[in-house]
Amino acid sequence: MSKASKIEGELASLRERLEDWNYRYYVLDDPSVPDAEYDRSMRRLVELETAHPELLRADSPSQRVGAEPLSQFSQVRHELPMLSLDNAFSEEELRDFNRRVLERLKLEPDTALEFACEPKLDGIAVSLLYRDGVLERGATRGDGTTGEDITHNVRTVQSVPLRLRGSGYPPLLEVRGEIYMTKQGFETLNARARERGDKGFVNPRNAAAGTLRQLDARLTAQRPLQMCCYSVGLFEGGTLPERHSDILDLLHGWGLRINPESRVVNGVEACDTYYSELAQKRDGLPYDIDGIVYKVNDLALQKKLGFVSRAPRWAIARKFPAQEEMTRLLAVEFQVGRTGAITPVARLEPVFVGGVTVSNATLHNADEIERLGVRVGDTVVVRRAGDVIPQVVSVVADRRPEGAAEVAFPERCPVCGSAVEREPDEAVLRCMGGLVCAAQQKAAIRHFASRKAMDVDGLGDKLIEQLVDRGLVDNAAGLYALGRDDLVGLERMGEKSADNLLAALEQSKETTLERFIYALGIREVGEATARNLAHHFGSWEALAAAPEDKLLEVADVGPVVADHLRQFFDNADLMAVVGQLRERGVHWRDIEVVPQQELPLAGQTWVVTGSLEALGRSEAKAHLQALGAKVAGSVSSKTTRVVAGPGAGSKLGKARELDIEVIDEATLLEVLREHGIVP
16 A cells, blocks of 8 residues: 555544544533543644645544634525524413414314424524535524624534534535533633633623634634534435424434434423423523424424414424522612613622623613612612613612612713703603713714614724714714724724724715614604605605604604604704715615505504514504504404504404404514515
8 A cells, every 4th residue: 555545544544533532522422532532633633634735624623723814704695594483481372372383284272283392592593504414604694594604613613513424414404503602611711711801701692602703713713612403404405304303313313413402292281391391400501591492393284384474383482581680789870872861770789690690780760760769779689581681670678778878860961061851751861961972972973883774884882982082073974084094093993993994984875764864863763763754755855854744744753753853953063964974975865755545554454462572562563654554552343453462462352353363473574574674
């Protein structure tokens, strides 16, 4: 045998051996050799590949160390959308889901369907594309349609096989799953950060997300990420098993990790039992979970049930309840927002709740403080559910210490010293400093540059703080007057970062009328109202000149919003900022105005009831009005449709009594998207 053949044979043997050890360690949790033996084999592999670079393969175990840093992430369009799941927050809502499934399948109400149950990992959804068994691409979920190419990062995750094991896999296979960080891995990562004097991450999910967004994969390789698969997306060639659970077993056989807590059960009662059992085990699991996913196990039934626009009808996620803890209120400070609203913020003795360490919580306003009866020094109950801002929900009265001080609201703005006022019928105290107030300047610029407004990539909070504090910018128009010399030298702002920001500002100049209206931050004008205004008037000039009675003709604009709009348009300083923005190149196309009677839902009356997760009732109402529908507050024989979310009460009962069509939020989203509205 030639020397070259011997080297190729040794390389093949080393790669096979190392991948087998990786599989046993990271996928099966069953290490078969000591670390020292693994390290010796890896060193030998790297030594041979370094000496013979022509024999290096992309799927070699040595290539998990990370490639050269990227300058940016490229976009990936998912050929099959990565849909989200509807949520259930109670046993009743889970049973409602089961009932809807049985009704759609025309099965008897007591039928015990087979469900695949899986822990809902608190991580980052990803897509892995394998071609002929070799990892070709990794991508984030993104918005479900378009994600980011993170191939260079997922290649470093040890539980992601670079080449599938065994045989029988199709020529093209897309695997979907969750990348997460274990609790132990998170603690180790943060301990190292503290040793370096860094702040660290707030929870394992944020750590995983931050790690996957590293442009330098060599940093990703140093962090303890895991991947657990939960489904198949694109699949070309071959056939899939007929049950979801069997598909997971097949993936596991090809070298992919699946969750060991997964289970197949029969009937909704068994689903509830599984929920209770996993809730008890939750704190002891080595990773964070925020609920359980239930899927109809039979793929033929899944196909019958189908999808709504953003979610499958055959799956639901039952979330764990909001988590609460007790802690002590150390102080109350006051923050000034974009519209001058002064918000009391509780400074707390740090407490771990809802998966994070909480040291601040909102107290909302003076009325809420009075309702709670809270004083500085009190022991309070803090609630945090999912990504919701922590809030103080109650006071533990029998633990109040002597000398607990009442909360005193400021008599002047804590930032600029201007007068403060509380308008009649409002709970909010406001700074009257307007554009003189640095806090309002910063908040207004932050809102203007946000993703749903002008979408200025790279303009973060710390940079905005510096720009305002140094007097470089005092309103949104000032952003477009910035030059390279203004930016270079700011903290964490080198020449390349400055050029990137200037390019992002230039790109943001081309926008839409509705985005521009929303970006201005006019009080009470959210995205949906901005869209209604844009489509009703068609141009900025027509909108700005509209008297109050014409503004009131716009769907979702009442007297309060109309008054805020007119105050904005009548303010010479604010309109001067708008003029500067346009002079500096911000532009959009005017919109062709469609008469009200020609709108797709004209003549229809809708009612929205219950809680809506994705939209919120006010936003849903605004979207429906933009399509020409009248949105009523009560159900009658004239009602066309009722949108019912969780907690819907008498209105839902009335709709059923009158045999009026009732739809859920997912179906509403489908209707909106059919008519060009993408919430």
